[in-house]
Amino acid sequence: MMDTQTLTLAVAEAAFVAPGLRRITLVAADGARLPPAAPGAHVTLALPGETRILRNSYTLVGADPCAGYTMIVRRSERSRGGSRHIHEVLQVGDVIEATMPHTLFALHSQAKxxxxxxxxxxxxxxxxxxxxxxxxxxxxxxxxxxxxxxxxxxxxxxxxxxxxxxxxxxxxxxxxxxxxxxxxxxxxxxxxxxxxxxxxxxxxxxxxxxxxxxxxxxEDFGAAGGEPFMLRLAASGIEIAVAGDQTMLEAIEAAGVDTPSLCRGGACGVCIVPVREGTPEHRDHFLSEGERARGCHVMPCVSRSKSPVLVLDL
Amino acid sequence: MATVFKPDETFRDDYRYGNSDSAILRFPFPFGEDGYMYGVNIEPHSRPGSSGAFAVAFDVDEHYVSECAERATALALEPGRCLVLPHMREAEWDTLELIMESLAADYPDQFALERQGDDWTWTNRPLGLHQRFRFGDATTLPHPPFEYIVRQAQGDFTLQDQRDGTLYIDGGIATTPADWSLAFDVGMTFHEWHGPVPLAHQAGVFDRALQYLMRVRYGHPARRLNWTMTINPRLDTSPENYPLWGPDRASLTAQTIGSRLFLRVELQSFFRLPRSNALLFGIRTYLASLDELTRVPKWGRRLHRVMRDLHPDIAEYKGLSRYHDLLVAHLAAYDDGRPTEPGIAPDINVLAG
The missing domain is CATH 3.40.50.80 (Nucleotide-binding domain of ferredoxin-NADP reductase (FNR) module)
Structure with missing residues (x-):
């Protein structure tokens, strides 16, 4: 079954094409073929930051199942550490975890x-x-x-x-x-x-x-992740920290609380949870505009919190 | 997986078809509770599920060889059942790669794929095929790439191009359609081709489903079950051929309904294709007669309750109205009123003789 969630990649080439631009080519660490990718696709790399793992998305300049994925990374002055790592630390042979390629910026098939x-x-x-x-x-x-x-x-x-x-x-x-x-x-x-x-x-x-x-x-990388916030589950009294790169649902599950879910993409409505306090940041496609405005429910699979603490009836 | 193929089955004319005990027990029974209404019942197609049919990306079962022969027959009669618009060429190769990779990984005893760059060799042992070809060069295959591989897969497929905030059905194969026509639907948007479905539009089901499907990612396929009923184990229930199968709806009797009426379940799967960014939509049809399904006590009870309480608009849309009373009366004998467990899994591991 095609259920591989991440790719384990190894740096095959790394070169500066300009003082602030480094081109890197990644191949599968085990030498296998990589998934092909559409023009405009990106992958998210897990890079070591100063305090924790950073997840940065980079567009694939080239994607060949055998030759590997090529990306060009600009060193960011405001770097949280991701681009700095690629520019200062990364070497040929390093191993990096990455997501599957994903396309949010695609050529239109009917364009003249x-x-x-x-x-x-x-x-x-x-x-x-x-x-x-x-x-x-x-x-x-x-x-x-x-x-x-x-x-x-x-x-x-x-x-x-x-x-x-x-x-x-x-x-x-x-x-x-x-x-x-x-x-x-x-x-x-x-x-x-x-x-x-x-x-x-x-x-x-x-x-x-x-x-x-x-x-x-x-180009729009979409609203994956965001600011960290705290969850309080009113029924059980449990407090859960939701990390920036984690969904509310993942955090609830990681805390050992069993809650129903199905699509995990904000469409089916199965994971809906009543909100007791706080302001949700809705990212689902299930709740109506009116329901969003009332703020009484949230879909924890995709949505987040605008307030530092969100209290759920769970 | 030691699947024993049943190569002599037929899905038209003399209808030689049946499910083994293990095929019944792994049947993707579509009702998780004692009632039915439309909803966005989509879930990731990556976690092991409650049916054996969910175990791999493209399920190959005991009917594989016969279903491939049925597809060849249908295409010989009507080549237009396979249609792909020119801008979907890349999606054709994506489909070929995805199905070949999946079958070779999931059934290594039956299928093999060897790749040296773009020089590929494909082995399909159940069908006795051994094909060398150059990936990306359609002249090296006996059929166009999409048709080549779907002739070796069970179920129908469509190719959806994602643009303008919706999905367009811009290609596919439909030799096992549950009363829909690819030639009619090709080029339509998601909402257009779902136009005839009752009740669900008003409930916002298609708006939400579309948003979900446009976000399906490569490597993270999704699935759902859909269902209808068919008289005789006929896979090709197309609008084009309605005169061949429509009249059968008037032919059921209390004596024949158990063996001649089939629950027709579609295991629908959604795969993002990597090069084209298109969406491959699999519509894999499973057929089981009422006699076969009612050997599972939970399914007999539940089927009765679902059919008895079915919304009349859904019964009409699915073409059940003419024999609905007969169906409910037949199933009542299998409902002892006892409660049923939630979920679709059978409540027994071995079928009684």
Whole structure:
């Protein structure tokens, strides 16, 4: 049965492609084939942080079952320790636990043309898109915004081919978003990944020009995990700490409390629990808007807490 | 798993079909309680479940060889039962890989997959197949990749493309459909192809199910059970062939209903496909006659209560109305009024002779 929850990977290659960018290639630690992945897919790596394991998601620039997964990691100044570890500590041969590849940023099968707009390290899914579109002969145009001194790095990564519309702009001012989006043929889809300001600008410009919302795509890793909080179970008096990378349901189960669940994805409603105190952060698809507003119930499989403590009737 | 195949079964014309005792005991009985209503009854297809049919990704049982022969017959009569839109080519290869990998891992005595880069060799011992091919090159297989592999799998499959905040049924094979047509549904959205289902739309079932399915992750498949009833062990109950099987609904009598009426259970499974990001939807049909099912005391009792209290709109939608009274009267004999345990598992380990 295909029930493998995680992958055990080993670092096969690690190299700096620029002072702040490190490219790593991971293969299966046991030498087996890796699952293939769609262009735009990411994996979440478990990396040692200062106080505990950090789970960081990285887009796969390349994903080959035999050659491995390639990702490019920027060293983050605000690093909790994940990117710092990859830049300063990681060596060939190191073993890393990872999730299965998962796709939240996908090419649209009906697009007549793909317009790709990247900013900084947001180029990573676009590199995977370009490789895919080249292999299939898909029509695309790419605009990458690079910070000072990095334009040549991205030129190298993209390795534009003759006849391709690939442009690397030094800074945001080099790109006229209105003119670019206004000039696209009908049936074009735009994909953007980079700083929130850039993605918001693409969204707003497309909306102002009357683009259908369904033709505008942005990288979004989704709301997996969040801030840690405390749970108090009113019936049993048990207090449970919910870690940032743990669901409420997982924490309740880890505390040895038996509670029903089924889909574990916020859809079926089986795990619903009454809330006595505190403010839930609803992430399910089961409760109606009215039920959410009342805040009397929560789906612990996906939802979290806005208040530091959530008291459940359990 | 030492499954003994029954290669001489037929699902049309002379209807030679039956379940062994072990097949009855592992039947995915769909009723976990003494009543039935639509709900989002989806659960992870990774944990061992209460039915033997849940043990592996793609269950291969004693009917495997005969069901593959039935599929070949159906496709020979109507090749259009397998349809895949051009943008789903990658999903075809994903499906081939997933089914081959799963069968080879779960049934190593029966199936084998050897891979050297893109040069693959597939061995299917029950069907006597040995195929070398190049992954990604459809010219190296005798059929297109999706059709090639689903001809070697039990049950129907559809391929869903995920876009525009919904799922589109953009390909599939339907030679064992419970009165739905792939040719009619192909290209529809999730809500469009579920349009005919009564009651569930109003309850928000499809809105919630869609949200769940769009979030199904690679390596984390999901499943649910669905059910209807069929007269005779006929797998191909398609709208296209309604004249061949529809009239059978008027043919049941108190003497024949036990042996001729079959509970038809669909083990529906949902797999995220890795390269295409499409969703593979498996619709695996299990058939057991009332006579077979009522050998399990709990199932006999429960089946009576579920059918007796079934919402008339559901009975109508599932095509049971014409023989519903006969069915309830027949099952009453198996209901002694005693309580039933929750869950779908049988209450006995060995069937009485």
């Amino acid at each position: 043309k793909h317009l790709l707009i990247g900013g900084g390290i947001g180029i990573t899914p676009l590199l995977a898109f370009v490789a895919h579109l080249r292999a299939r002969g898909g029509l695309f145009e790419l605009h990458q915004i690079a910070g000072a001194g990095e334009a040549c790095v991205f030129e190298t990564l993209l390795a534009p081919r003759a006849g391709e519309r690939i442009h690397v702009h030094a800074g945001r001012t080099g790109l006229d978003l209105v003119a670019l989006l206004a000039a696209q043929p009908l049936g074009t889809h735009v994909y953007t990944c980079g700083p929130a300001g850039l993605m918001d600008a693409v969204d707003a410009t497309a909306a102002a020009l009357g683009w259908p919302r369904s033709h505008v795509h942005r």
